[in-house]
Amino acid sequence: xxxxxxxxxxxxxxPWGPYPxxxxxxxxxxxxxxxxxxxxxxxxxxxxxxxxxTPNSKIPAASKLPNLRCLIRQCVDKSGIANxxxxxxxxxxxxxxxxxxxxxxxxxxxxxxxxxxxEYHMFVEPFEGISRLMTIRATFRSEEIVEPAxxxxxxxIAGFPENLPFxxxxxxxxxxxxxxxxxxxxxxLGLRDPDTFAQQRTLENRRAHVLRFLWILGCYGKxxxxxxxxxxxxxxxxxANRGSEKTLAIWSFVKNTVFNALSEFGVRAERVALxxxxxxxxxxxxxxxxxRGWQMKMSFDEExxxxxxxxxxxxxxxxxEEKYGKKAFQHFSDADMQVxxxxx
Numbered sequence: 001x002x003x004x005x006x007x008x009x010x011x012x013x014x015p016w017g018p019y020p021x022x023x024x025x026x027x028x029x030x031x032x033x034x035x036x037x038x039x040x041x042x043x044x045x046x047x048x049x050x051x052x053x054t055p056n057s058k059i060p061a062a063s064k065l066p067n068l069r070c071l072i073r074q075c076v077d078k079s080g081i082a083n084x085x086x087x088x089x090x091x092x093x094x095x096x097x098x099x100x101x102x103x104x105x106x107x108x109x110x111x112x113x114x115x116x117x118x119e120y121h122m123f124v125e126p127f128e129g130i131s132r133l134m135t136i137r138a139t140f141r142s143e144e145i146v147e148p149a150x151x152x153x154x155x156x157i158a159g160f161p162e163n164l165p166f167x168x169x170x171x172x173x174x175x176x177x178x179x180x181x182x183x184x185x186x187x188x189l190g191l192r193d194p195d196t197f198a199q200q201r202t203l204e205n206r207r208a209h210v211l212r213f214l215w216i217l218g219c220y221g222k223x224x225x226x227x228x229x230x231x232x233x234x235x236x237x238x239x240a241n242r243g244s245e246k247t248l249a250i251w252s253f254v255k256n257t258v259f260n261a262l263s264e265f266g267v268r269a270e271r272v273a274l275x276x277x278x279x280x281x282x283x284x285x286x287x288x289x290x291x292r293g294w295q296m297k298m299s300f301d302e303e304x305x306x307x308x309x310x311x312x313x314x315x316x317x318x319x320x321e322e323k324y325g326k327k328a329f330q331h332f333s334d335a336d337m338q339v340x341x342x343x344x
Contacts, residue, residue: 003051004136005066006076006083008099008129011051015040015123016065018048039107039115039123041286053082072098075198078149085137087148091130093191094198099129110285151200157185158336165341173312174340176305180265181335184210189261205247210261211333212245213254213269217298218310219317219328229307230297231314235289238296243329251283266301316340 003011011017015036021029037043049065050058052073059066066073071094076083084095091099107124108114115124137145160178164171184207188194194203216238221231242248248258251271259269273279277293284290300309319339320328331339 003053004083004132005052005129006070007072007095008083008085008131008133008136010126010132011049011053013122013126014049015044015126016049017051020122021048035119036123039111039119040102040127041110071198071201074201075148075196078197079146080149081146083133083136085133086140086144086146088145089148089193089196090133090137092193092196092199094202095133096130099127099133102127103131104128148196148198150195151197153200153204155185156334157182158334158338160335161337161341163341164337169308170312173305173308174316174337176309177312177316178335178337180267180304180309181211181214181332183265184214184261185333185335187261187264190257190264206257206261208333209245209248209253210258212243212248212329213258213262213296214267214298214313215317215329215332216241217269217296218313219321221298221314223310224297228299229310230299231310232295232297234295235291235293239291249288251289252287254289262298266304267298268301269296269298271295272297 005011005014012019014020015032021032024032033043033046045064047063050060050063052066052070054066056068059068072084075094076087079087081087084090084092084099102124104115104120104124160175164174166174189203189206189210191199191203191206193199217231217233220237220241221233224230224232239249247253254271262269271282271289271294273282274293274295282290282294298310300306300313305312316337316339317328317332319342320331323339323342324331
């Protein structure tokens with residue numbers, strides 16, 4: 001059997017799939033699961049994934065895998081192809097992030113030691129999806145490569161209320177915040193091919209995380225002067241207000257995606273280790289930020305308003321939370337500043 005997932009995983013040898021475990025005793029499988037966790041950082045679930053090539057209607061209700069919300073699976077299905085190798089835009093950033101995440105080099109760097117050939121073939125090679133898809137693609141004729149399904153999603157952005165009841169300078173700071181939010185909403189945030197289904201959904205998710213980070217620092221941050229003016233939140237405040245953007249708990253995503261995206265717009269963000277903690281102590285082995293030992297800081301470059309714009313961000317977010325509560329973040333995401341027209 002040579003079954004391949006939509007993103008290039010070898011289902012026939014995947015530790016989460018139904019096939020490798022078929023010939024194992026219960027004791028052997030427990031050992032196998034522990035070895036997988038040691039090498040990959042995650043333990044295969046006991047109920048096997050029926051593979052993402054299985055139609056939704058035939059997936060048992062109790063199955064935790066495949067992920068029915070997987071963007072690649074949905075994109076491939078909408079495009080009417082078997083896997084990403086058939087797509088004219090291959091490899092897009094979404095499949096790169098999934099099909100290229102686990103490979104021998106990355107695993108050995110994380111472990112700090114080489115793995116055996118047996119361990120490589122058993123636990124790592126199944127996930128080298130990009131190279132597998134490239135091999136498959138090399139066998140196609142040009143007419144077999146197809147255009148992906150295209151997504152058409154309208155971006156909601158409220159206009160700036162020019163009649164704000166504030167002095168000219170303060171109004172300009174609110175306008176700077178509105179421009180920042182609008183720019184973020186209109187930006188591809190570093191993604192290529194944002195019109196494809198998978199990339200459009202990835203962009204929506206990325207945008208939500210970037211805006212949520214701004215929201216947390218703006219609404220709950222405290223001002224601090226330390227070689228500049230910053231808004232600062234502690235660990236507990238940050239974690240308590242991540243909302244549905246759970247990926248904000250993964251340090252590599254925050255550093256490489258959120259921080260990098262914000263820096264393009266003149267927003268400087270950093271995670272700072274508290275006294276008595278080392279940088280390497282701030283995340284778990286699987287990359288999640290620990291619930292202690294750090295704080296988040298954020299400043300605005302002068303080009304986007306500097307300290308006055310930071311103050312305007314704080315005023316704006318807090319007014320939204322006061323008026324709308326749990327629905328406040330949606331108004332923030334839409335850059336809706338009507339709340340500033342309300343006088344106390």
